[in-house]
Amino acid sequence: MSVIRKGKETASEGKRKPQRVPSAAALNRRMRNSEKKRATILDAALSTFSKYGLHGASIDQIALQADVSKTNLFYYFSNKEELYVSVLRELLDLWLKPLRAFTVEQDPIEAIRDYVRVKLEFSRDHPAESRLFCMEVMQGAPLMLTELQQPLHDLVENKIEVIQTWIDQGKLAPVEPYHLVFSLWATTQHYADFRVQVEAVAGKTLEDPDFFQETLTSLETIILNGVRPR
Amino acid sequence: MSVIRKGKETASEGKRKPQRVPSAAALNRRMRNSEKKRATILDAALSTFSKYGLHGASIDQIALQADVSKTNLFYYFSNKEELYVSVLRELLDLWLKPLRAFTVEQDPIEAIRDYVRVKLEFSRDHPAESRLFCMEVMQGAPLMLTELQQPLHDLVENKIEVIQTWIDQGKLAPVEPYHLVFSLWATTQHYADFRVQVEAVAGKTLEDPDFFQETLTSLETIILNGVRPR
DNA sequence: GTCTATATTTAGATAGAC
DNA sequence: GTCTATCTAAATATAGAC
Numbered sequence: 063m064s065v066i067r068k069g070k071e072t073a074s075e076g077k078r079k080p081q082r083v084p085s086a087a088a089l090n091r092r093m094r095n096s097e098k099k100r101a102t103i104l105d106a107a108l109s110t111f112s113k114y115g116l117h118g119a120s121i122d123q124i125a126l127q128a129d130v131s132k133t134n135l136f137y138y139f140s141n142k143e144e145l146y147v148s149v150l151r152e153l154l155d156l157w158l159k160p161l162r163a164f165t166v167e168q169d170p171i172e173a174i175r176d177y178v179r180v181k182l183e184f185s186r187d188h189p190a191e192s193r194l195f196c197m198e199v200m201q202g203a204p205l206m207l208t209e210l211q212q213p214l215h216d217l218v219e220n221k222i223e224v225i226q227t228w229i230d231q232g233k234l235a236p237v238e239p240y241h242l243v244f245s246l247w248a249t250t251q252h253y254a255d256f257r258v259q260v261e262a263v264a265g266k267t268l269e270d271p272d273f274f275q276e277t278l279t280s281l282e283t284i285i286l287n288g289v290r291p292r
Numbered sequence: 293m294s295v296i297r298k299g300k301e302t303a304s305e306g307k308r309k310p311q312r313v314p315s316a317a318a319l320n321r322r323m324r325n326s327e328k329k330r331a332t333i334l335d336a337a338l339s340t341f342s343k344y345g346l347h348g349a350s351i352d353q354i355a356l357q358a359d360v361s362k363t364n365l366f367y368y369f370s371n372k373e374e375l376y377v378s379v380l381r382e383l384l385d386l387w388l389k390p391l392r393a394f395t396v397e398q399d400p401i402e403a404i405r406d407y408v409r410v411k412l413e414f415s416r417d418h419p420a421e422s423r424l425f426c427m428e429v430m431q432g433a434p435l436m437l438t439e440l441q442q443p444l445h446d447l448v449e450n451k452i453e454v455i456q457t458w459i460d461q462g463k464l465a466p467v468e469p470y471h472l473v474f475s476l477w478a479t480t481q482h483y484a485d486f487r488v489q490v491e492a493v494a495g496k497t498l499e500d501p502d503f504f505q506e507t508l509t510s511l512e513t514i515i516l517n518g519v520r521p522r
Numbered sequence: 523g524t525c526t527a528t529a530t531t532t533a534g535a536t537a538g539a540c
Numbered sequence: 541g542t543c544t545a546t547c548t549a550a551a552t553a554t555a556g557a558c
Contacts, residue, residue, distance in 0.1 A: 096541090113431060117348035120533060133536085134542055142534065171520060193430050199489050200423050201343060211492045218493045235521045240494045241510035242519060245479050247486075252478035259429050262441045263448045264470045280471035288518035289472060290401060291465045326523090350551060364524055366553070 100138055103128045108149050112190035115197060116146055143205065150198060150206050153191050158213065160184065161243075164221045170228040171286065178250060178281050185254035186268035192254035218243060249281055330368055333358045338379050342420040345427060346376055373435065380428060380436050383421050388443065390414065391473075394451045400458040401516065408480060408511050415484035416498035422484035448473060479511055 106128035110119040121142055125132045139145040160180040164173055185192055203210050218240075225239035253260055253268050260266075266273040336358035340349040351372055355362045369375040390410040394403055415422055428436050448470075455469035483490055483498050490496075496503040 099541095115345045115347060115427075115431065117345060118431075121535090122533070131543070132534090133544085136535070137541065140535095174519070196430060196485070197345075197427065200426060200485050201345065201348075202488050207488070207492075210489075214489070214492055232521055235513070235517065235519050237513050237519055238506055238510045241507060242514065243493070244482055244486075244490065245511065245514050248478040248482035249475050252474055255426070255430050256474075256477075258432050258437065259440075259444070260474065262437075262444055263473070276468055277471060280468045281475065283465070283467050284472065284475050284515060284518070286518045286520045287465065288514070288516045289404070289465045289467055290516045291462055329523095351553090352551070361525070362552090363526085363554090367523065370553095372552070 099130065103130065103135055103138055103145070104149055104152065107145050108153075108194060109190050111146060111149060112194040112197070116142075121145075147205050149194065151209065153195050154206065154209065154213070156184075156188070156191060157195050158217060161217060161221055164224050166224050166227050170225075170234045174246070174285065175282055177246060178285070179278055181246065181250035182253065182268065182274065182278055182281070185250055185252075186274060189254040189257060192251055196251065196255045245285065249285070253277060329360065333360065333365055333368055333375070334379055334382065337375050338383075338424060339420050341376060341379060342424040342427070346372075351375075377435050379424065381439065383425050384436065384440065384443075386414075386418070386421060387425050388447060391447060391451055394454050396454050396457050400455075400464045404476070404515065405512055407476060408515070409508055411476065411480035412483065412498065412504065412508055412511070415480055415482075416504060419484040419487060422481055426481065426485045475515065479515070483507060 103124070106124045107119075110124045110127060113119070114123075121132055121135060124145075125135045128135070135145075139148065160177055163176065163180070198206055199210075221243065222239040225234065225242060228234040229236050229239070257267055264273070268274045268277065333354070336354045337349075340354045340357060343349070344353075351362055351365060354375070355365045358365070365375075369378065390407055393406065393410070429440075433440055451473065452469040455464065455472060458464040459466050459469070487497055494503070498504045498507065
Protein backbone atom coordinates (compact mmCIF):
# COMPACT_ATOMS: atom_id res chain seq x y z
CA MET A 63 0.00 0.00 0.00
CA SER A 64 2.72 2.46 0.96
CA VAL A 65 4.36 1.79 -2.37
CA ILE A 66 1.22 2.78 -4.21
CA ARG A 67 0.65 5.89 -2.15
CA LYS A 68 4.27 6.90 -2.66
CA GLY A 69 3.99 6.69 -6.40
CA LYS A 70 0.88 8.76 -6.33
CA GLU A 71 2.48 12.01 -5.17
CA THR A 72 5.74 11.69 -7.06
CA ALA A 73 4.85 14.42 -9.49
CA SER A 74 4.15 17.14 -6.95
CA GLU A 75 7.07 16.10 -4.76
CA GLY A 76 9.42 16.50 -7.69
CA LYS A 77 8.90 20.24 -7.51
CA ARG A 78 10.58 20.56 -4.13
CA LYS A 79 14.18 20.67 -5.34
CA PRO A 80 14.67 23.69 -7.58
CA GLN A 81 18.26 24.28 -8.72
CA ARG A 82 18.20 27.83 -7.45
CA VAL A 83 15.79 29.45 -5.08
CA PRO A 84 12.90 31.07 -6.95
CA SER A 85 10.79 33.86 -5.54
CA ALA A 86 7.69 32.92 -3.56
CA ALA A 87 5.60 34.46 -6.32
CA ALA A 88 7.27 32.33 -8.95
CA LEU A 89 6.70 29.25 -6.86
CA ASN A 90 3.05 30.09 -6.50
CA ARG A 91 2.73 30.70 -10.17
CA ARG A 92 4.41 27.44 -10.98
CA MET A 93 2.21 25.65 -8.45
CA ARG A 94 -0.86 27.19 -9.90
CA ASN A 95 0.08 26.16 -13.42
CA SER A 96 0.89 22.67 -12.34
CA GLU A 97 -2.30 22.32 -10.35
CA LYS A 98 -4.26 23.72 -13.25
CA LYS A 99 -2.82 21.13 -15.60
CA ARG A 100 -3.53 18.33 -13.18
CA ALA A 101 -7.09 19.57 -12.93
CA THR A 102 -7.45 19.74 -16.69
CA ILE A 103 -6.22 16.17 -17.02
CA LEU A 104 -8.50 14.98 -14.23
CA ASP A 105 -11.39 16.66 -15.96
CA ALA A 106 -10.69 15.00 -19.28
CA ALA A 107 -10.18 11.70 -17.50
CA LEU A 108 -13.52 11.95 -15.72
CA SER A 109 -15.34 12.67 -18.93
CA THR A 110 -13.62 9.89 -20.86
CA PHE A 111 -13.74 7.23 -18.15
CA SER A 112 -17.43 7.92 -17.57
CA LYS A 113 -18.15 7.42 -21.25
CA TYR A 114 -16.06 4.33 -21.95
CA GLY A 115 -15.15 2.83 -18.60
CA LEU A 116 -11.71 2.25 -17.13
CA HIS A 117 -10.61 -0.15 -19.86
CA GLY A 118 -12.57 1.38 -22.72
CA ALA A 119 -10.94 4.76 -22.21
CA SER A 120 -7.39 5.16 -23.51
CA ILE A 121 -4.67 7.43 -22.24
CA ASP A 122 -4.31 8.72 -25.78
CA GLN A 123 -7.91 9.89 -25.79
CA ILE A 124 -7.62 11.54 -22.41
CA ALA A 125 -4.36 13.26 -23.29
CA LEU A 126 -5.87 14.50 -26.53
CA GLN A 127 -8.91 15.88 -24.77
CA ALA A 128 -6.81 17.53 -22.06
CA ASP A 129 -4.56 18.92 -24.81
CA VAL A 130 -1.35 17.46 -23.40
CA SER A 131 0.98 14.85 -24.83
CA LYS A 132 0.70 11.31 -23.57
CA THR A 133 4.23 11.44 -22.16
CA ASN A 134 3.39 14.64 -20.40
CA LEU A 135 0.31 13.10 -18.88
CA PHE A 136 2.50 10.35 -17.46
CA TYR A 137 4.60 13.01 -15.83
CA TYR A 138 1.60 14.05 -13.76
CA PHE A 139 0.08 10.63 -13.17
CA SER A 140 2.47 7.76 -13.15
CA ASN A 141 0.03 5.26 -14.58
CA LYS A 142 -3.52 4.79 -15.75
CA GLU A 143 -4.81 3.33 -12.54
CA GLU A 144 -3.47 6.18 -10.46
CA LEU A 145 -5.24 8.63 -12.72
CA TYR A 146 -8.44 6.66 -12.44
CA VAL A 147 -8.28 6.42 -8.67
CA SER A 148 -7.55 10.14 -8.41
CA VAL A 149 -10.71 10.84 -10.35
CA LEU A 150 -12.71 8.53 -8.10
CA ARG A 151 -11.36 10.04 -4.93
CA GLU A 152 -12.55 13.52 -5.90
CA LEU A 153 -15.90 12.01 -6.81
CA LEU A 154 -16.62 10.30 -3.54
CA ASP A 155 -16.58 13.48 -1.50
CA LEU A 156 -18.85 15.24 -3.92
CA TRP A 157 -21.22 12.31 -4.04
CA LEU A 158 -21.56 11.96 -0.28
CA LYS A 159 -21.93 15.66 0.43
CA PRO A 160 -25.73 16.02 0.13
CA LEU A 161 -26.38 13.28 2.68
CA ARG A 162 -24.28 15.06 5.31
CA ALA A 163 -26.93 17.77 5.45
CA PHE A 164 -29.45 15.54 7.26
CA THR A 165 -29.70 16.56 10.95
CA VAL A 166 -32.27 15.73 13.63
CA GLU A 167 -33.17 19.37 14.10
CA GLN A 168 -34.62 19.63 10.57
CA ASP A 169 -38.18 18.96 9.66
CA PRO A 170 -37.96 15.56 7.94
CA ILE A 171 -40.37 16.46 5.17
CA GLU A 172 -38.29 19.50 4.33
CA ALA A 173 -35.05 17.55 4.69
CA ILE A 174 -36.23 14.94 2.20
CA ARG A 175 -37.47 17.63 -0.17
CA ASP A 176 -34.12 19.37 -0.04
CA TYR A 177 -32.25 16.14 -0.51
CA VAL A 178 -34.20 15.14 -3.58
CA ARG A 179 -33.69 18.57 -5.10
CA VAL A 180 -29.95 18.67 -4.40
CA LYS A 181 -29.45 15.14 -5.73
CA LEU A 182 -31.45 15.89 -8.85
CA GLU A 183 -29.34 18.99 -9.39
CA PHE A 184 -26.30 16.79 -9.04
CA SER A 185 -27.69 14.42 -11.65
CA ARG A 186 -28.32 17.35 -13.94
CA ASP A 187 -25.04 19.19 -13.39
CA HIS A 188 -22.64 16.29 -12.88
CA PRO A 189 -23.90 13.39 -14.96
CA ALA A 190 -20.37 12.18 -15.71
CA GLU A 191 -19.56 11.96 -12.01
CA SER A 192 -22.79 10.16 -11.34
CA ARG A 193 -22.22 7.62 -14.06
CA LEU A 194 -18.61 6.92 -13.24
CA PHE A 195 -19.52 6.40 -9.62
CA CYS A 196 -22.27 4.05 -10.66
CA MET A 197 -19.97 2.10 -12.95
CA GLU A 198 -17.33 1.69 -10.32
CA VAL A 199 -19.77 0.56 -7.64
CA MET A 200 -21.48 -1.76 -10.08
CA GLN A 201 -18.25 -3.55 -10.90
CA GLY A 202 -17.67 -4.17 -7.23
CA ALA A 203 -15.76 -0.94 -6.62
CA PRO A 204 -12.45 -2.84 -6.86
CA LEU A 205 -10.40 0.34 -6.67
CA MET A 206 -12.56 2.23 -4.24
CA LEU A 207 -13.93 -0.36 -1.88
CA THR A 208 -11.50 0.34 0.94
CA GLU A 209 -12.11 4.06 0.70
CA LEU A 210 -15.80 3.66 0.14
CA GLN A 211 -16.76 1.16 2.75
CA GLN A 212 -15.68 2.90 5.93
CA PRO A 213 -16.77 6.51 5.34
CA LEU A 214 -19.96 5.42 3.64
CA HIS A 215 -20.89 3.02 6.37
CA ASP A 216 -20.17 5.56 9.11
CA LEU A 217 -22.05 8.34 7.42
CA VAL A 218 -25.08 6.24 6.64
CA GLU A 219 -25.08 4.69 10.11
CA ASN A 220 -25.36 8.17 11.49
CA LYS A 221 -28.13 9.24 9.11
CA ILE A 222 -30.07 6.07 9.77
CA GLU A 223 -30.24 7.12 13.40
CA VAL A 224 -31.52 10.53 12.43
CA ILE A 225 -34.26 8.98 10.32
CA GLN A 226 -35.14 6.50 13.08
CA THR A 227 -35.47 9.37 15.54
CA TRP A 228 -37.87 11.13 13.19
CA ILE A 229 -39.92 7.96 12.95
CA ASP A 230 -39.95 7.52 16.74
CA GLN A 231 -41.14 11.10 17.06
CA GLY A 232 -43.99 10.31 14.69
CA LYS A 233 -42.69 12.80 12.15
CA LEU A 234 -42.17 10.10 9.54
CA ALA A 235 -44.13 6.95 8.73
CA PRO A 236 -42.50 3.76 9.96
CA VAL A 237 -40.23 2.42 7.24
CA GLU A 238 -36.89 0.70 7.46
CA PRO A 239 -34.52 3.70 7.22
CA TYR A 240 -31.97 1.89 5.00
CA HIS A 241 -34.51 1.45 2.29
CA LEU A 242 -35.61 5.05 2.38
CA VAL A 243 -31.98 6.05 1.82
CA PHE A 244 -31.63 3.55 -1.03
CA SER A 245 -34.84 4.76 -2.63
CA LEU A 246 -33.69 8.35 -2.48
CA TRP A 247 -30.35 7.45 -4.04
CA ALA A 248 -31.85 5.22 -6.69
CA THR A 249 -34.64 7.48 -7.90
CA THR A 250 -32.54 10.62 -8.13
CA GLN A 251 -29.50 9.03 -9.76
CA HIS A 252 -31.63 7.27 -12.28
CA TYR A 253 -32.05 10.45 -14.30
CA ALA A 254 -28.30 10.75 -14.78
CA ASP A 255 -27.30 7.12 -15.05
CA PHE A 256 -30.17 6.06 -17.30
CA ARG A 257 -30.31 9.32 -19.15
CA VAL A 258 -30.54 7.71 -22.61
CA GLN A 259 -33.36 5.50 -21.43
CA VAL A 260 -35.18 8.43 -19.89
CA GLU A 261 -34.73 10.30 -23.12
CA ALA A 262 -35.90 7.32 -25.18
CA VAL A 263 -39.05 7.08 -23.10
CA ALA A 264 -39.90 10.64 -22.09
CA GLY A 265 -38.10 12.49 -24.86
CA LYS A 266 -36.61 14.92 -22.35
CA THR A 267 -33.71 15.26 -19.93
CA LEU A 268 -33.13 17.18 -16.72
CA GLU A 269 -31.52 19.96 -18.72
CA ASP A 270 -35.03 20.92 -19.76
CA PRO A 271 -36.16 23.16 -16.87
CA ASP A 272 -39.79 22.12 -17.16
CA PHE A 273 -38.86 18.47 -17.09
CA PHE A 274 -36.57 19.07 -14.13
CA GLN A 275 -39.42 20.68 -12.18
CA GLU A 276 -41.85 17.96 -13.19
CA THR A 277 -39.38 15.29 -12.08
CA LEU A 278 -38.80 17.02 -8.76
CA THR A 279 -42.52 17.34 -8.06
CA SER A 280 -43.21 13.76 -9.10
CA LEU A 281 -40.47 12.26 -6.95
CA GLU A 282 -41.57 14.33 -3.96
CA THR A 283 -45.13 13.18 -4.44
CA ILE A 284 -44.22 9.52 -4.81
CA ILE A 285 -41.81 9.38 -1.89
CA LEU A 286 -43.75 11.59 0.50
CA ASN A 287 -47.33 10.64 -0.32
CA GLY A 288 -47.14 7.44 -2.35
CA VAL A 289 -49.38 6.65 -5.29
CA ARG A 290 -52.27 5.09 -3.39
CA PRO A 291 -55.21 7.48 -3.58
CA ARG A 292 -56.29 8.93 -0.22
CA MET B 293 -26.29 -2.54 -41.40
CA SER B 294 -27.02 -5.53 -43.59
CA VAL B 295 -23.33 -6.31 -43.59
CA ILE B 296 -23.26 -6.50 -39.82
CA ARG B 297 -26.39 -8.61 -39.63
CA LYS B 298 -25.03 -10.93 -42.30
CA GLY B 299 -21.86 -11.58 -40.38
CA LYS B 300 -23.84 -12.30 -37.28
CA GLU B 301 -25.39 -15.55 -38.44
CA THR B 302 -22.44 -16.91 -40.39
CA ALA B 303 -21.64 -19.56 -37.82
CA SER B 304 -25.04 -21.23 -37.71
CA GLU B 305 -25.47 -20.96 -41.48
CA GLY B 306 -22.25 -22.88 -41.99
CA LYS B 307 -23.95 -25.99 -40.67
CA ARG B 308 -26.38 -26.22 -43.60
CA LYS B 309 -24.09 -27.99 -46.08
CA PRO B 310 -23.15 -31.44 -44.74
CA GLN B 311 -21.15 -33.61 -47.17
CA ARG B 312 -23.62 -36.48 -46.85
CA VAL B 313 -27.11 -36.46 -45.54
CA PRO B 314 -27.19 -37.32 -41.82
CA SER B 315 -30.25 -38.72 -40.09
CA ALA B 316 -32.72 -36.29 -38.60
CA ALA B 317 -31.77 -37.55 -35.16
CA ALA B 318 -28.10 -36.89 -35.81
CA LEU B 319 -28.93 -33.42 -37.03
CA ASN B 320 -30.94 -32.77 -33.94
CA ARG B 321 -28.18 -34.02 -31.75
CA ARG B 322 -25.62 -31.89 -33.51
CA MET B 323 -27.93 -28.92 -33.31
CA ARG B 324 -28.47 -29.49 -29.66
CA ASN B 325 -24.74 -29.74 -29.01
CA SER B 326 -24.03 -26.69 -31.03
CA GLU B 327 -26.80 -24.70 -29.37
CA LYS B 328 -25.63 -25.90 -26.01
CA LYS B 329 -22.12 -24.68 -26.67
CA ARG B 330 -23.38 -21.34 -27.90
CA ALA B 331 -25.41 -21.04 -24.74
CA THR B 332 -22.43 -21.93 -22.57
CA ILE B 333 -20.34 -19.28 -24.26
CA LEU B 334 -23.11 -16.71 -23.97
CA ASP B 335 -23.39 -17.51 -20.31
CA ALA B 336 -19.69 -17.07 -19.68
CA ALA B 337 -19.75 -13.89 -21.73
CA LEU B 338 -22.62 -12.45 -19.73
CA SER B 339 -20.89 -13.14 -16.49
CA THR B 340 -17.55 -11.75 -17.63
CA PHE B 341 -18.88 -8.68 -19.45
CA SER B 342 -21.02 -7.78 -16.47
CA LYS B 343 -18.02 -7.91 -14.18
CA TYR B 344 -15.45 -6.09 -16.31
CA GLY B 345 -17.37 -4.32 -19.05
CA LEU B 346 -17.05 -4.77 -22.80
CA HIS B 347 -13.42 -3.67 -22.95
CA GLY B 348 -12.35 -4.96 -19.57
CA ALA B 349 -13.41 -8.49 -20.42
CA SER B 350 -11.12 -10.48 -22.69
CA ILE B 351 -12.02 -13.27 -25.06
CA ASP B 352 -9.39 -15.38 -23.33
CA GLN B 353 -11.21 -15.06 -20.03
CA ILE B 354 -14.58 -15.86 -21.55
CA ALA B 355 -13.24 -18.85 -23.47
CA LEU B 356 -11.56 -20.14 -20.33
CA GLN B 357 -14.73 -19.81 -18.31
CA ALA B 358 -16.82 -21.47 -21.02
CA ASP B 359 -14.18 -24.18 -21.27
CA VAL B 360 -13.59 -23.79 -24.99
CA SER B 361 -10.50 -22.67 -26.85
CA LYS B 362 -10.32 -19.10 -28.02
CA THR B 363 -10.22 -20.21 -31.66
CA ASN B 364 -13.24 -22.35 -31.06
CA LEU B 365 -15.10 -19.45 -29.58
CA PHE B 366 -14.42 -17.48 -32.75
CA TYR B 367 -16.01 -20.27 -34.67
CA TYR B 368 -19.30 -19.61 -32.93
CA PHE B 369 -19.09 -15.83 -32.73
CA SER B 370 -17.10 -14.15 -35.43
CA ASN B 371 -15.88 -11.33 -33.23
CA LYS B 372 -16.08 -9.83 -29.79
CA GLU B 373 -18.73 -7.28 -30.60
CA GLU B 374 -21.04 -9.88 -32.10
CA LEU B 375 -20.73 -11.91 -28.93
CA TYR B 376 -21.44 -8.85 -26.82
CA VAL B 377 -24.47 -7.84 -28.84
CA SER B 378 -25.81 -11.40 -28.71
CA VAL B 379 -25.66 -11.25 -24.95
CA LEU B 380 -27.43 -7.92 -24.91
CA ARG B 381 -30.17 -9.07 -27.23
CA GLU B 382 -31.11 -11.94 -24.93
CA LEU B 383 -31.07 -9.54 -22.04
CA LEU B 384 -33.44 -6.98 -23.41
CA ASP B 385 -36.35 -9.37 -23.70
CA LEU B 386 -35.86 -10.65 -20.21
CA TRP B 387 -35.54 -7.14 -18.84
CA LEU B 388 -38.71 -5.85 -20.47
CA LYS B 389 -40.85 -8.86 -19.66
CA PRO B 390 -42.21 -7.80 -16.24
CA LEU B 391 -43.56 -4.53 -17.56
CA ARG B 392 -45.64 -6.32 -20.20
CA ALA B 393 -47.81 -7.71 -17.42
CA PHE B 394 -49.45 -4.33 -16.70
CA THR B 395 -53.03 -4.29 -18.04
CA VAL B 396 -55.95 -1.96 -17.40
CA GLU B 397 -58.07 -4.78 -16.03
CA GLN B 398 -55.78 -5.27 -13.03
CA ASP B 399 -56.12 -3.52 -9.74
CA PRO B 400 -53.30 -0.96 -9.88
CA ILE B 401 -52.25 -1.49 -6.28
CA GLU B 402 -51.90 -5.20 -6.93
CA ALA B 403 -50.21 -4.60 -10.28
CA ILE B 404 -47.57 -2.38 -8.67
CA ARG B 405 -47.09 -4.86 -5.84
CA ASP B 406 -46.56 -7.66 -8.32
CA TYR B 407 -44.23 -5.60 -10.43
CA VAL B 408 -42.02 -4.66 -7.51
CA ARG B 409 -41.83 -8.27 -6.41
CA VAL B 410 -41.02 -9.63 -9.87
CA LYS B 411 -38.38 -6.96 -10.45
CA LEU B 412 -36.80 -7.60 -7.07
CA GLU B 413 -36.72 -11.29 -7.86
CA PHE B 414 -35.00 -10.40 -11.11
CA SER B 415 -32.45 -8.34 -9.21
CA ARG B 416 -31.86 -11.26 -6.89
CA ASP B 417 -31.78 -14.03 -9.49
CA HIS B 418 -30.19 -12.21 -12.44
CA PRO B 419 -27.80 -9.63 -11.02
CA ALA B 420 -25.36 -10.06 -13.91
CA GLU B 421 -28.09 -9.31 -16.44
CA SER B 422 -29.20 -6.31 -14.46
CA ARG B 423 -25.73 -4.89 -14.20
CA LEU B 424 -24.77 -5.44 -17.82
CA PHE B 425 -27.97 -3.80 -18.93
CA CYS B 426 -27.25 -0.87 -16.63
CA MET B 427 -23.71 -0.53 -17.91
CA GLU B 428 -24.75 -0.55 -21.52
CA VAL B 429 -27.52 2.01 -21.02
CA MET B 430 -25.24 4.17 -18.92
CA GLN B 431 -22.64 4.37 -21.65
CA GLY B 432 -25.26 5.55 -24.08
CA ALA B 433 -26.26 2.07 -25.25
CA PRO B 434 -24.08 2.46 -28.35
CA LEU B 435 -24.69 -1.12 -29.42
CA MET B 436 -28.27 -1.44 -28.31
CA LEU B 437 -29.82 1.94 -28.85
CA THR B 438 -31.48 1.11 -32.15
CA GLU B 439 -32.92 -2.10 -30.77
CA LEU B 440 -33.76 -0.55 -27.44
CA GLN B 441 -35.35 2.69 -28.46
CA GLN B 442 -38.26 1.46 -30.54
CA PRO B 443 -39.57 -1.49 -28.51
CA LEU B 444 -38.95 0.30 -25.24
CA HIS B 445 -40.68 3.44 -26.37
CA ASP B 446 -43.67 1.53 -27.71
CA LEU B 447 -44.03 -0.65 -24.66
CA VAL B 448 -43.75 2.21 -22.22
CA GLU B 449 -46.06 4.40 -24.29
CA ASN B 450 -48.66 1.70 -23.91
CA LYS B 451 -48.13 1.24 -20.17
CA ILE B 452 -48.21 4.99 -19.59
CA GLU B 453 -51.73 4.93 -20.99
CA VAL B 454 -52.71 2.14 -18.63
CA ILE B 455 -51.40 4.10 -15.67
CA GLN B 456 -53.10 7.27 -16.85
CA THR B 457 -56.40 5.40 -17.10
CA TRP B 458 -56.02 4.19 -13.53
CA ILE B 459 -55.39 7.77 -12.43
CA ASP B 460 -58.41 9.03 -14.36
CA GLN B 461 -60.52 6.35 -12.68
CA GLY B 462 -59.30 7.59 -9.30
CA LYS B 463 -57.62 4.28 -8.59
CA LEU B 464 -54.20 5.90 -8.36
CA ALA B 465 -53.07 9.28 -7.06
CA PRO B 466 -52.28 11.83 -9.78
CA VAL B 467 -48.61 11.53 -10.66
CA GLU B 468 -46.86 11.85 -13.98
CA PRO B 469 -46.88 8.19 -15.16
CA TYR B 470 -43.36 8.35 -16.63
CA HIS B 471 -41.89 9.08 -13.27
CA LEU B 472 -43.75 6.29 -11.56
CA VAL B 473 -42.27 3.89 -14.10
CA PHE B 474 -38.78 5.33 -13.59
CA SER B 475 -39.12 5.10 -9.82
CA LEU B 476 -40.17 1.47 -10.05
CA TRP B 477 -37.24 0.66 -12.30
CA ALA B 478 -34.73 2.61 -10.25
CA THR B 479 -35.63 1.37 -6.80
CA THR B 480 -35.84 -2.29 -7.72
CA GLN B 481 -32.68 -2.39 -9.86
CA HIS B 482 -30.71 -0.58 -7.24
CA TYR B 483 -30.38 -3.75 -5.16
CA ALA B 484 -28.65 -5.54 -8.01
CA ASP B 485 -26.66 -2.73 -9.58
CA PHE B 486 -25.46 -1.22 -6.30
CA ARG B 487 -25.19 -4.50 -4.53
CA VAL B 488 -21.77 -3.78 -3.01
CA GLN B 489 -23.01 -0.46 -1.74
CA VAL B 490 -26.11 -2.04 -0.27
CA GLU B 491 -23.92 -4.62 1.36
CA ALA B 492 -21.50 -1.99 2.66
CA VAL B 493 -24.38 -0.11 4.22
CA ALA B 494 -26.90 -2.73 5.28
CA GLY B 495 -24.59 -5.70 5.55
CA LYS B 496 -27.05 -7.88 3.63
CA THR B 497 -28.09 -8.72 0.09
CA LEU B 498 -31.30 -9.92 -1.52
CA GLU B 499 -30.06 -13.48 -1.25
CA ASP B 500 -30.89 -13.26 2.43
CA PRO B 501 -34.62 -14.18 2.49
CA ASP B 502 -35.37 -11.92 5.44
CA PHE B 503 -33.69 -8.99 3.79
CA PHE B 504 -35.54 -9.72 0.55
CA GLN B 505 -38.88 -9.63 2.38
CA GLU B 506 -37.93 -6.50 4.28
CA THR B 507 -36.91 -4.79 1.04
CA LEU B 508 -40.12 -5.80 -0.66
CA THR B 509 -42.27 -4.50 2.20
CA SER B 510 -40.32 -1.28 2.46
CA LEU B 511 -40.50 -0.47 -1.24
CA GLU B 512 -44.21 -1.21 -1.31
CA THR B 513 -44.74 1.06 1.66
CA ILE B 514 -42.69 3.90 0.23
CA ILE B 515 -44.16 3.79 -3.25
CA LEU B 516 -47.76 3.09 -2.28
CA ASN B 517 -48.10 5.12 0.92
CA GLY B 518 -45.10 7.44 1.01
CA VAL B 519 -43.19 8.33 4.14
CA ARG B 520 -45.31 11.26 5.27
CA PRO B 521 -47.18 10.18 8.40
CA ARG B 522 -50.96 10.06 8.05
C1' DG C 523 -15.62 -28.40 -35.40
C1' DT C 524 -11.36 -28.12 -33.25
C1' DC C 525 -6.46 -27.31 -32.92
C1' DT C 526 -1.51 -24.98 -33.33
C1' DA C 527 0.80 -21.30 -34.79
C1' DT C 528 0.98 -16.73 -35.98
C1' DA C 529 -0.27 -12.17 -37.78
C1' DT C 530 -1.85 -7.55 -36.46
C1' DT C 531 -3.11 -3.78 -33.77
C1' DT C 532 -3.47 -1.12 -29.90
C1' DA C 533 -2.27 0.94 -25.85
C1' DG C 534 0.30 1.34 -21.62
C1' DA C 535 4.69 2.74 -20.33
C1' DT C 536 9.80 4.21 -20.46
C1' DA C 537 14.51 6.26 -22.07
C1' DG C 538 16.91 9.96 -22.78
C1' DA C 539 17.59 14.53 -25.11
C1' DC C 540 16.49 19.26 -24.43
C1' DG D 541 8.43 19.92 -17.61
C1' DT D 542 8.10 18.61 -22.18
C1' DC D 543 9.36 16.20 -26.37
C1' DT D 544 10.66 12.20 -29.86
C1' DA D 545 11.43 7.70 -30.30
C1' DT D 546 10.83 3.25 -28.79
C1' DC D 547 9.82 -0.92 -26.00
C1' DT D 548 6.63 -4.27 -24.39
C1' DA D 549 2.59 -6.75 -23.39
C1' DA D 550 -1.91 -7.90 -24.27
C1' DA D 551 -5.62 -8.98 -26.87
C1' DT D 552 -8.27 -9.50 -31.16
C1' DA D 553 -8.34 -12.10 -34.99
C1' DT D 554 -6.88 -15.32 -38.91
C1' DA D 555 -4.48 -19.25 -41.62
C1' DG D 556 -4.33 -23.64 -42.43
C1' DA D 557 -3.75 -28.53 -40.81
C1' DC D 558 -6.46 -32.34 -39.07
